[in-house]
Amino acid sequence: MRRTIGRAALARPLQLAALPIAAIALTGASGPTGGDPHQRAFVLSNIYFAAAPEDGVCQPIAAGALESFLASLSADEQAALSAPGKRAELEKLMGERLGFRRMALRAGNSGGRSASARLPADLAPGATPTPEQVRAIARLNDFPKGRGALAFQNHVIAYDSCTNPEDFPQLAKGYRTYDGATAFGMNLDDKAGRAGFTGPDGESGVDNQLWRAIGCVAAFRESGNPATAKGTMFSARAPTLIAISGIDDPRNDSDVTVTVMASADAITKNAVGGALARATFDADPDPALRATTRGRIVDGVLTTDPFDIRLNYKEQILDAPRILKGARIRATLQDDGGIEGGFYGYYTLASFYSSIEQMTVNGANLSRVSCPGVRQAIDKLADGYRDPRTGRFTAISSALGFFGVAAFVNDGAQAAR
Amino acid sequence: MKGTFTMKTGRGIAILLAAAATVPLVLAGADRPSIAAVPASHADEASTVRRITEPQYRRAITDIFGADIKVVGRFEPDLRVDGLLAVGTSAVSITSGGLEQYETIARNIAEQVVAPDHRASLIGCTPAAADPAGSACAGQVFDRLGLRMLRRPLAPAERAALVATTLESARALGDFHAGLAAALTGLLTSPDFLFRIDRPGAPEQGRRMVDGWSKASRLSFFLWNAPPDEMLLAAAAKGELDRPEARARLVATMIASPRFADGVRAFFSDFLHLDDIDLLAKDARIYPAFSSAVAADAREQTLRTITDLLVDRQGDYRDLFTTRRIAMNRTLGPLYDVPVAERGWTFHQFPDGDPRAGLFTQISFLAQHSHPGRTSPTLRGKAIQEILLCETIPAPPANVNFAVVQDVDNPTLKTTRARLQAHLDDEECASCHKLTDPMGLALEKFDGAGQFRTTEHGEAIDTTGSFADTHFDGAAALGRLFQRNPQPIDCLVQSTWRYAMGRRLAAFDKPVVARLNADFAGTGYRMVDLIRAIALSPQFYEYEPASPPARMAGWPALATKGAM
Numbered sequence: 001m002r003r004t005i006g007r008a009a010l011a012r013p014l015q016l017a018a019l020p021i022a023a024i025a026l027t028g029a030s031g032p033t034g035g036d037p038h039q040r041a042f043v044l045s046n047i048y049f050a051a052a053p054e055d056g057v058c059q060p061i062a063a064g065a066l067e068s069f070l071a072s073l074s075a076d077e078q079a080a081l082s083a084p085g086k087r088a089e090l091e092k093l094m095g096e097r098l099g100f101r102r103m104a105l106r107a108g109n110s111g112g113r114s115a116s117a118r119l120p121a122d123l124a125p126g127a128t129p130t131p132e133q134v135r136a137i138a139r140l141n142d143f144p145k146g147r148g149a150l151a152f153q154n155h156v157i158a159y160d161s162c163t164n165p166e167d168f169p170q171l172a173k174g175y176r177t178y179d180g181a182t183a184f185g186m187n188l189d190d191k192a193g194r195a196g197f198t199g200p201d202g203e204s205g206v207d208n209q210l211w212r213a214i215g216c217v218a219a220f221r222e223s224g225n226p227a228t229a230k231g232t233m234f235s236a237r238a239p240t241l242i243a244i245s246g247i248d249d250p251r252n253d254s255d256v257t258v259t260v261m262a263s264a265d266a267i268t269k270n271a272v273g274g275a276l277a278r279a280t281f282d283a284d285p286d287p288a289l290r291a292t293t294r295g296r297i298v299d300g301v302l303t304t305d306p307f308d309i310r311l312n313y314k315e316q317i318l319d320a321p322r323i324l325k326g327a328r329i330r331a332t333l334q335d336d337g338g339i340e341g342g343f344y345g346y347y348t349l350a351s352f353y354s355s356i357e358q359m360t361v362n363g364a365n366l367s368r369v370s371c372p373g374v375r376q377a378i379d380k381l382a383d384g385y386r387d388p389r390t391g392r393f394t395a396i397s398s399a400l401g402f403f404g405v406a407a408f409v410n411d412g413a414q415a416a417r
Numbered sequence: 418m419k420g421t422f423t424m425k426t427g428r429g430i431a432i433l434l435a436a437a438a439t440v441p442l443v444l445a446g447a448d449r450p451s452i453a454a455v456p457a458s459h460a461d462e463a464s465t466v467r468r469i470t471e472p473q474y475r476r477a478i479t480d481i482f483g484a485d486i487k488v489v490g491r492f493e494p495d496l497r498v499d500g501l502l503a504v505g506t507s508a509v510s511i512t513s514g515g516l517e518q519y520e521t522i523a524r525n526i527a528e529q530v531v532a533p534d535h536r537a538s539l540i541g542c543t544p545a546a547a548d549p550a551g552s553a554c555a556g557q558v559f560d561r562l563g564l565r566m567l568r569r570p571l572a573p574a575e576r577a578a579l580v581a582t583t584l585e586s587a588r589a590l591g592d593f594h595a596g597l598a599a600a601l602t603g604l605l606t607s608p609d610f611l612f613r614i615d616r617p618g619a620p621e622q623g624r625r626m627v628d629g630w631s632k633a634s635r636l637s638f639f640l641w642n643a644p645p646d647e648m649l650l651a652a653a654a655k656g657e658l659d660r661p662e663a664r665a666r667l668v669a670t671m672i673a674s675p676r677f678a679d680g681v682r683a684f685f686s687d688f689l690h691l692d693d694i695d696l697l698a699k700d701a702r703i704y705p706a707f708s709s710a711v712a713a714d715a716r717e718q719t720l721r722t723i724t725d726l727l728v729d730r731q732g733d734y735r736d737l738f739t740t741r742r743i744a745m746n747r748t749l750g751p752l753y754d755v756p757v758a759e760r761g762w763t764f765h766q767f768p769d770g771d772p773r774a775g776l777f778t779q780i781s782f783l784a785q786h787s788h789p790g791r792t793s794p795t796l797r798g799k800a801i802q803e804i805l806l807c808e809t810i811p812a813p814p815a816n817v818n819f820a821v822v823q824d825v826d827n828p829t830l831k832t833t834r835a836r837l838q839a840h841l842d843d844e845e846c847a848s849c850h851k852l853t854d855p856m857g858l859a860l861e862k863f864d865g866a867g868q869f870r871t872t873e874h875g876e877a878i879d880t881t882g883s884f885a886d887t888h889f890d891g892a893a894a895l896g897r898l899f900q901r902n903p904q905p906i907d908c909l910v911q912s913t914w915r916y917a918m919g920r921r922l923a924a925f926d927k928p929v930v931a932r933l934n935a936d937f938a939g940t941g942y943r944m945v946d947l948i949r950a951i952a953l954s955p956q957f958y959e960y961e962p963a964s965p966p967a968r969m970a971g972w973p974a975l976a977t978k979g980a981m
Contacts, residue, residue, distance in 0.1 A: 032771045033869050034754050271701035271708050278706070278751040280758070408756035 035408060040250070041243040042339040042404035043267060045275035046234045047311065047322075049211065050184035050342060050401030051224030053200055058216035063174025064368035065161050069094040071174060098168060100160040101143055105129070117141060128154045151358045152317045162359045162371035175373025177381070178215025183208040185399035186328060186344035188306075188384075195383065207397035210347055213377035219368050230340075230403050233275060236267040238314035240402075241281055242329070242339065243409050244295070244302065250333065253297045258304045258329060261409065262289035262312045277337060277405040283412070284312075289321075297333065302341070304329040309343065311400075313355060320355035323348040325385055325395050337406030346384030346395035353378075465961055467506040467613045467919045469638075470495055472683065474611075476643040478526060481565045482539055486529045490522035495692075500803060502687045503916040506613075516606070523605035527598040536594065544593050551593045555583040558597065559604075567609040568644055569616075569630040570654075579604065613638065613919075617960045619659060625960045629653040632958050636668065639917045640952060641676040642683035661953075668952045672945060678724045681944065685723050688912050689804060691716045694781060700790040704866035706751050707784065714748045715780040715867070721762060722779070727944040734909060734942045738775040738896040741767040752780055752868050772869055775896030777801070777860055780867035786857075787865035791825050792833055794857025801856045805899070807908035810853060817846060831874035834858055855882035859895040910934045910947065917951050920961075929956045 063071070070078055070090060081090045094100070103117050106126055118140040123133050129150065137157055138148035149163040150156070161168035183197035185208035192205035199206045214220050223229065241261045247253055262284035268276040283290070288310055295304035311322040324345035331341020356371050382393035469477070471492040478488050493515035496505035511519070530539050540558055544551030559579045563571035571579070579600050587596025604610060615635075618628030627635070633645040633653040645653070649667070657663035671677060686692055694716045699707040721744035726732040745765035750757035753773065755765055767773045776782055786800040787793050802808040821830070821839045830836045837854055841847040861878050864870050872878060880891045884898045899905050910933050915922055922930070933950055940946035951957055 032755075032768050033773055035756060270705040271699075272705045274705065276706060276751055278754050280747050280750050280756050282760075408750070410756065410758050 037250075038247050039243065039245045040247060040333065040337075041241060041407050041409045042337075043263060043275060043279070043281055043407035044235055044240045044242065044339075044402045044404040045267060046229050046232050047240065047313075047343070047400050047402045048229045048232075048234065049214065049220050049224045050226060050229075050399050051215070051221050052180060052182040052184060052197075052211065053226075054180045054182045057180035058176070058178060058221065060176075061218045061221075062176045062216040062373060063370060064218070065168075065171045065370045065372070066090060066094060066368070068171045068174045068370055068373075069098070072170060095160070098161070098171075099144070100158070101141075101148065102156060102158045102160070103137075103141060104156055105137075106155060129157075149357045153319055153358075162369075163357050165356070165372040165375040168372050169376070170372075171370050172373035172376050175370045175377065176216050177377050178212050180215065183211045183215070183399065184342060184401060185211070185397065186330060188326060188328075188344060188346070188397055206399075207344075207383065208399045209381040209383045210352075210378070210396045210398035213381045213396065214374055217369055217374065224401070226401060229401060233267065233269070233273075234315055235313075235402075236269075236275070236315075238312040239263045239265075239267050239281070240311050241283060241407060241409050242331075242404065243411070244297075244333075247297070249297070251297065251300050256295050256297060256302070257292060258295040258302070259290065259292040260307075260309050260311070260329075261411070262286065275405045278407065280408040280410055282410045295329065300333050302329060302331050302333055302339075306345065309345070311343070318355055318358050320358050321351055322355070322400070323351040324398070324400070331402070339404040340402070342402060343400040345398065347398040347400075348385070348395045349378060349382055350394070352396070465507055465615050465919060467503075468509050468511070468611060469613060469644075470502065470506060473638065473642060473644070476679075477566075477610075480643060480646065481562065482526070482530055482535075485535065486526055488522060489525055491518055492522075493518065497690070499915065499921045500688075500807070501912065501916055502692070503919050504921060507919045511611070519606050519611065520602065523602045524598070526605060527601035530601060531594040531598045540594070540597065550584050551587065551596075552580055552584060554593075555580045555597060555600070559600075562601070562604070564650055565644070565647075566604055567607070568613075568634050568650070569609075615960060621659070621661075621955060621958075624955055624958075626659075626955075626958045627960045629656060629658040632658040632664075635917075635957065636664075636671065636952060639957075640668070640671045640680045640948065641674070642680045643676065661955075665953055668949060671952075672949060677945075678728045681724055681728050681948070682720045684913065684916055684948075685720060686716070687916060688909075689719065689776075689781070690785070690800075691719060691781060694785050697785055698789055699784070699866055703790045704864070704868075706868070707866040710748050711752060711780070711866075712784070714746060715784065717762075718744045718746075718749055719776070719779050719781040725764065731943055731945055734937075734944050734947075735900040735906070738777070738899040738905070739893070740776075741769070741771065741774050743767070743773070743779065749780065752866060754869060772862055772891060772893060774893035775899075777892045777896055778863060778867075783860060783863045783867035784865065790865060792861060792863070792865045794833060794837060794854045794861060795850060796857070797860050798853030798855065798857030802853060805908060806904050807911060808852070811849060813849065814845065826874075831876040832878060833861055833873065834879055856884060856895060858882055859889060860892045862891065906937065906942065907934060910937055913947055914951060917957060926956075929954055 066087070070082060073081065080086070081093070095102075105117065105119070118137075120133055120136040120140065123129055123137075129137060134148065134150055134157060135146075137143075138146075138159075141157075143157075143159050144167075147164050147167070148157050148159040151158045151163060161171045165172075181198055182200060183206055185197060185199060185206040187196065187203065187205035188207040190205075195207075195209065195212070196204065197206040197208055197211075198204055223232070223234070239262075241263050243259045243261065245257045245259075247256055264282040264284045268279055270276040289312060291307050291309045293305045293307035295302050306326040306328050308325050309323075309327050311324070313320050313322045324343055324347055327343050327345025329341060329343055331339050333339055353375065356374060359369065359371065378396055382396040384393055384395035384397055386392065387394050474492070475488050478486055493509070493511065495502045496509045498505040498508050529535060540554075541561075542554040542557050544554055548554070556576065559571060559576055563576065563579070582603065583593075583596045583600040585596070586599035587593045590596055590599070608614070613631075613634050615627045615631040618626050618631065620626060626632075630650075630653050633649040636658075637643055637645040637649055648670075649658075652658055652663070652667055657667065694712045697712045698709075701707075722740065722742070723737065725742070725744065726736060726740055727734060743765050744762055745753065745755065745757050746762050747757045747760065753765070755767075757763065757765070772778065782800070783792075783797070786796040788796070799810045802810050821827075822833075822836050824830070824836065827836060830839055837850065837858070841850050841854075859880050859882050861873070861880050862870055870878070882889055882895070884895060885902055885904075887898055889895050889898055911922055911926075911930050914926065914930055914933065918926075933947065933954070936950050937943075937947045
């Protein structure tokens, strides 16, 4: 079996050549109980915006799109529609007043394909439209010129304050940014400027402008609470794998190789609903979803050098990769084989906005997010990777926390098949 | 009258007619745990009677009618006697409730067989213009199916009765195929189908033997765990099974068949009590990685490991206790804490020195012989003694106090060994525990779900002990001792013989078992050769008269209850 995997690795010379060190391979079918002691691997069960444990901030919380819309109504309308039970009615009114559009492209959505949808002849049934086809669909169905985007796992074309936040600045009116002093993250630029936070453990100069931008949004704060996040499996469908190789001492090792990969397999739940530990995952063969760097382990804490990573983000309604530049991993390797820590790096604005665009404003949680507010704040607070042509920043410092359990990675099996 | 029947009522009566026409029943006396159910024409000649097991029933339906025909329903549970379900098959009854279940299953099968989408291939004829009632067609059907279903030719009277029943039922139901289904249901619930009934044949070298049809069944159920196929039935018809040299050729053919692995699997599933794993449940909070899927795959893992070693590679049975090559899939990988490259079944090789080696370290054994939330050296040791060494361990007295053993959070008695030691301070308990616990404690580095561990409540686990006056440390070492010890071999040989014969070991079996033991050693302990030796033994085909069964005219009444 080792030979098979070796051949598989050789079948991808270009991919491997791009990596500083050959990616980790499965221990092999002759591996001992517990696997190769020089390697550790993990599957991440949740990747989330880590919320700082700080009281007394974000009072009041940032207004969502629906709240901003409600505030824009007359006193009589507000009185009639402010009750929680009127939420759906209020959403409908917002859509009507602001000209939101939402059109299902195929069966499988609630309501199935929109009966009135006019689709281009070259769009095969069930296929995901190309960008050109999206534009054609928007034209054929009288969307505002140049507007509309795919949403809800590419099953819907929508036009609203998330797909086109620039068209609805009024919904950012009640938005606010995070003004606390504490945030998760790392000092990414080795500077301790005024914009920097203090980490929960006292680390100074923490760069996490993304949290500055979105840290008062209720939906992000709730899902970002580490206690909540630990019990949540939110990366199950297309999880991320971390593999560490070249381990001589699991507690202290000055030189290890760390590879972040996308998994081709979903997470299997155990009997109590958590992620099943020590399962085997095939690595996704897409080289874009793989990155390798060096790292070190000090007292059981892994820290890596900066590297660019692309993380699958396919959950619920979203399919929008998270692209982080200059990212580092800092994580605790736990005695039970698990891992807890974060990716700390510059989240590209394009990839973040892509996830925002796919949200649309529908849904109990989503209407609590003001996409225009988020977009404006991020545009203002972005602090990484300035585009020399435009002079604008293209990424924003961020902290993505994660939890993971021990796993085995079958790297190259896809190529072998 | 005909017009007043509901379909269901009409069918029930039709089935009753079928049963009454074909299967007058004799039952064993009330003081015997068995039913000896045979056609009246053969009742006085009845020998050992064995109920076919659920897997055998399912195999029979698939073989006769094809995999498209689904067997839906619950079967009466099999009974383990003297450690084997195969022995229990000659000691089980069919309750009235069980007969209802068989009848429900049979009716469902029969309806599928005559359904329009299967009719052409499985019935193959329709009533002709010259024979609108379908007498000839029904006769053709039962000529073909009767032999396969009853594993012997139909007697002319039986054939005539089935045809008559078909026509009578068809008239009552207004449909030829419905009548055929009713007669088929009767055949499927007849004792000749549900039981294997040996009949006397011509003597061989002074031995009283079963007849050729019974020989075909003995061979087929033993080697394939299935009823005889057309090849075997043809051989029986030609009398080939009565000639040792022809029998040897057939046995060689059967062993070379892919179906032989099914037979080996059936034996080890019974021998190792692997069917019990269906009922296995674990405390999810303590063993979250364990699930019903794990349990099912653990059984499959053991069976695949066995057939790989003993059938595919024609290996030494003793290596089962030490083999580091084990079937594996991704469901089981997490509990073994090993990577699994393939998405389906594959083989994993544990390296030398790994704590996993041999049967004792497989989840099917470790998890099954544990409690839902903790290990049990006593249950594990008892299983080793009883299953693999053919010893009998007495049941614990009713008033035994398990409080110390069950107190898993005892702050001073942190390990199971320590808690068991405290329990052994009671002399009455110690007498049995000293037989079971030393071997069970060797497996303590595997928790109640079969996962490896080195400590219990932070304390290092001691897995030392002794077997056959030899010191060992750990499961792998115990396996090596088993590999060199004659007792597991003796146990396997006599268990295989009891499995083949479907009864307890008798005093008159001693010479044949001794010879099989010697031959087994002579062939390098190859399981294939042991099975072949049994299949070629004249004693395997000897006719063994049973006690004369008491006749009971109860079948029609039971059938009435079942059918209606």
